[in-house]
Amino acid sequence: MTGKEYILGVDAGTTATKVALFDLKGTTIASATKEYDLITPTTLEVEVDIKTLWKAFKQGVKDVLSISKVKPDNVKALGISAQGETLVPIDKNGKLLRRAIVWLDSRAQEEAEILDKKFNGEKSYETTGQVKLVPTWPASKILWIKKHEPDVFNRVYKYLLVEDYFIWKMTGNFVAEGSLLCSTCYWNIITKKWWDEMLDFLEITTDELPEIREPGEKVGKLLSSAAKELGLTTETIVSTGALDQACGTIGVGNIKPGIFTENIGAALAICATLEKPVFDPNRRMPIHYHAIPDTYMAHTFTTGGMALRWFRDVFCETEISEANLANISPYQLMDKEVSQIQPGAEGLVMLPHLQGAMAPEANPRAKGVFFGFTLRHNRPHFARSIMEAIACIIKRNIDVLENMRIKVTEIRALGGGARSKIWNQIIADLTKRPVTTTLHEEDAACLGAAILAGKAVGLFRNLEDAVKDMVIIRTKFEPNPKNSKVYDKLYTKYIKLYESLIELFAIN
Numbered sequence: 001m002t003g004k005e006y007i008l009g010v011d012a013g014t015t016a017t018k019v020a021l022f023d024l025k026g027t028t029i030a031s032a033t034k035e036y037d038l039i040t041p042t043t044l045e046v047e048v049d050i051k052t053l054w055k056a057f058k059q060g061v062k063d064v065l066s067i068s069k070v071k072p073d074n075v076k077a078l079g080i081s082a083q084g085e086t087l088v089p090i091d092k093n094g095k096l097l098r099r100a101i102v103w104l105d106s107r108a109q110e111e112a113e114i115l116d117k118k119f120n121g122e123k124s125y126e127t128t129g130q131v132k133l134v135p136t137w138p139a140s141k142i143l144w145i146k147k148h149e150p151d152v153f154n155r156v157y158k159y160l161l162v163e164d165y166f167i168w169k170m171t172g173n174f175v176a177e178g179s180l181l182c183s184t185c186y187w188n189i190i191t192k193k194w195w196d197e198m199l200d201f202l203e204i205t206t207d208e209l210p211e212i213r214e215p216g217e218k219v220g221k222l223l224s225s226a227a228k229e230l231g232l233t234t235e236t237i238v239s240t241g242a243l244d245q246a247c248g249t250i251g252v253g254n255i256k257p258g259i260f261t262e263n264i265g266a267a268l269a270i271c272a273t274l275e276k277p278v279f280d281p282n283r284r285m286p287i288h289y290h291a292i293p294d295t296y297m298a299h300t301f302t303t304g305g306m307a308l309r310w311f312r313d314v315f316c317e318t319e320i321s322e323a324n325l326a327n328i329s330p331y332q333l334m335d336k337e338v339s340q341i342q343p344g345a346e347g348l349v350m351l352p353h354l355q356g357a358m359a360p361e362a363n364p365r366a367k368g369v370f371f372g373f374t375l376r377h378n379r380p381h382f383a384r385s386i387m388e389a390i391a392c393i394i395k396r397n398i399d400v401l402e403n404m405r406i407k408v409t410e411i412r413a414l415g416g417g418a419r420s421k422i423w424n425q426i427i428a429d430l431t432k433r434p435v436t437t438t439l440h441e442e443d444a445a446c447l448g449a450a451i452l453a454g455k456a457v458g459l460f461r462n463l464e465d466a467v468k469d470m471v472i473i474r475t476k477f478e479p480n481p482k483n484s485k486v487y488d489k490l491y492t493k494y495i496k497l498y499e500s501l502i503e504l505f506a507i508n
Helices: 050-068 109-119 122-128 138-148 162-171 178-184 196-202 224-230 244-251 306-315 317-326 330-338 379-403 421-431 444-456 463-470 481-505
Strands: 006-012 016-023 028-035 075-082 088-090 158-160 175-177 211-213 218-221 237-239 258-264 267-274 287-289 296-303 349-352 368-371 408-414 435-438 473-477
Touching (some): 006 050, 006 244, 016 444, 028 050, 050 224, 075 244, 088 162, 109 138, 158 162, 162 218, 162 237, 175 178, 237 444, 244 258, 244 267, 244 408, 317 330, 330 379, 349 379, 349 481, 379 481, 408 421, 421 435, 421 473
Parallel strands (some): 006 075, 075 237, 175 211, 258 408
Antiparallel strands (some): 006 016, 016 028, 218 237, 267 296, 435 473
């Protein structure tokens, strides 16, 4: 392998960090995943020791190098895909002032209400792209620290996000980029500068924040100390990366308008690439800065695979046992059963709102519902109805985008749900749009980070060439017009069912 060039892509997630090594043709040479636990002092608080993430990152890099036998000299660049909104305050000596406050943390409810009241309205939305100021955003977290931990607030030298912290550890530079900054709610997605009005209200200054760069921009070579910790050399160049979902869109080739990405994991993340910010007059669709400079994306989360996982765990003991004996996933057996049921599940309709309805309904009181089942229905019918319900949510969000005059011509699938052929076909049939899967749908975030790093250091002429070389199409699922007719009726019933239950959902 001497003389070949490789790129490391790192996905620093909520409960695990994945490291993957790619060649310039998009082949995964080796990958490693390191898990860690979150700290939950109360039901509202979710924290993590950022050193735990750094340790997982270091071990992942070492494991990948050991597995691949690639010489460290041949690793030319490193890029990071990172979770958003997790806040890391450090002092002037680089010491952590407290545990990182994870994006899932919702303790800053009072602070979020204060900010939402102060900055509510079109101005906030058209400045940050976020439809509402909530406890998740770092602005709310900083206001909470100011109120409840003044000793920490007064000693903060820099407020960092996970990607910023990793880059600082590797290069010594305090650098951040827009795809992560847009959901801090103290960065302006239009001017690409700090939102002074919000900073003044929080009583922090630009000196307490990193330097703003573009995603996929060269930062610098590894420090000798970092190179030693990672098992690399000081010749490896670190670039800015992007938000995990933005990296994922690049990792499946979603780099131009018209392409819509759906990532079915526990939740369903959707992204549509935009040439310019397009704001929803009904304020249902958040707008984010993309991993592509001067490009944006409509991006939100909603109910996803958690509904099917719940069904698997509660009702599919037989499939789980059989799968364990056969050393395969229970989902493979569920897919086989679902494929034997006709589209529409013989009139069975499901609302998958087990934890409330997210985008675009945004109704925390909504509940899961199975409607229309009879003595004829069995377990595979219910499993199929769940898959069809998630497809309905995808169509609901596409409808919102098209009402905003954002065209969706193709869907790119990634995440665990992309492994299911029957689910991909259901989505294609119900949305009447082709669904494309790629070779790296489960490594898409790592691949996207690697593509950004490769472009940053000149291994590719531009992002388009990098995607052309590294993103490999696996399968394309074309809509079946016969099934689409069935799904038109199902979708109408799905909408009416939800609307008819809104009043009942409101009853505690």
